[in-house]
Amino acid sequence: MTTTLGLDIGSRTIKLVVWESGAIVLTRKALTSYDPLAVCRELLHDAPTGPLVATGYGRHLVKEYLHCETISEIKAFAVGARAVFPSCRTILDIGGQDTKAISLTEDGRIDKFHMNDKCAAGTGRFLEIMATALGLSLGDFMAEAMSAEASHPINSMCTVFAESEVISTIARGIARPAIALGIHQAIAARAVSLLERVSITEDILFAGGVALNRCMQKEIENKLNRKVHAPADPQIVGALGCALIAEKNPKEEKKDGF
């Protein structure tokens, strides 16, 4: 029996998956904070031990402290997505600061990938800031959008400009649910345009923290006119991919020089 661990150190959330005998035996999540290494240690301290692979923006930070291998998020998501959804050919991951679209070959290898530019437009962080501008929690923000009878389009995709657009829209007396829906639709449009840069083949998996948002899933489906599958826990896909790669022993997979 082997136990392997996967750690995904994202910009907003750190995710841990422990994999044992072909199943997930433990998942943990914590906010990344200003000290991601301490958060990683906290998540790991009484977890089962075994080979660990890390991904996410913090992967290089923890590499030397945790003596682990690191892989890119693209690879982690490609592997994790096939584990939770074996027929997956296209992955949309919207995380805290990144949006990624990845297309996979039939046998699960990475075919193409695209990521948003370095700005926060259309990411989870964008949603958080828009919710705050509307005076709502993330959950209420989604609920308001789903209750909307009409939507008010938001045109700016720069986080800073969109926030001021939202504030001026509120000042014009537009109903909050309509603004909330407009924001969801703007992000969905951006995600779909990213997906269109890779070839969209079904089935499509929606992962990352934003995949918890049912309104976003619905709007993306509407725009694509296709079904988009969000797994039960969309946040752990990357960490799961890491644990699976750790199981296959990444040291043997690595080419020399890497």
Place this chain on the structure above:
Amino acid sequence: MAFNVPDAKPLIEDEFVGEAAKRALQYIQTKRAAGMPVAGIYCGYAPMEVIRAVGAVPAILCAFANKTIAAAEAVLPANLCPLIKSSYGFIITDTCPFFGISDAVVAETTCDGKKKMFELISEYKPMFVMDLPQLPDEKEALANWAVMITKLQGFLEKTFEKSATPEGIEAEIKATNIKNRLMNRVFDCAARKPSLLKWSETYELVFLAQVATTEDLQATFQEVFKTLEEREAKGVHYGTASAPRVLVTGCPVGGDSTKVYKIIEEAGGVVVAMDSCTGMKPFMTEIEENTGDPIAAVAARYLQLPCSCMTPNTRRLDELDKTIARFQPDVVIEVVLHACHSYNIESYKIMNHAKNKHNLPYLKIETDYSDGDVEQIRTRVEALFDSL
């Protein structure tokens, strides 16, 4: 990524190892002290043979540092190419030593941003803006460009109070051809599997070879080829045989944007081909000799440069075919500077060409001179190598 021996001798072993700009500056200062006027240039379209035939030394002006951008943004829009902002910032803060010692500036109507920036700096030094034809295959293009080159010659002659002869230009054509052949021998060593050079060595040599005359480079070339032959004899090479070989194409990469080369190396790749104006491009074309009309020969050569400001820029795809055949890359990475619309739009063609014709993975990196996106670029490059 490193040489397979710990003590590989640098390609150019002098006090300027790693400081290509300082080496070039010293060269130009020496020439200027000997009485030669200095012509500042910004672009690969500046006809070097005419500049040299007039008796001037060319100086490549500063354009690659983030530090001058904040000053530039007091005047220029923030959403402009960093190369243009940096160039302008260097001038208004008076921090480009090459501009400081330039007696005149040669400019070209390449992209809109540069064209309008040149207007803003035209007060500082005598400047000549060359009207570059942008439909290079039109039959008038060559004649028009030859007229511009003749006008530039007149401007330089008047400004420097010197003169050039057709024989002098012809001699410079021959010297350029000799230099380009030698440079291509160096590029061939970079093309070896595994490569005999590190990207920064090629970069440093390119920096010097653009400003120095073929004659002045002889000693350097002798040293360079001796070192490369020694490396070959001793089995010294850069990077491992299995490391992904990267062809980097697109906008000029220099100074602060060499972060992209560094990230590629840190991710385990080897940059074998630098297809840009700060890489191999200035040395890729032969100029026809003994035509009896050296200006027309020079004009024809420069019009062949496959810059994205040209339309259609089919030569870039043809050149890419040759570069891929020669360097055998595993991936193509395109560097596009923020707000460089022509390279950015053209990247779609390059992507399709790399993927469909050559079956090579392609990654576009849009970046500027700041280091704020280093980790994002790293994720993309690592993922690209993961997918091989």
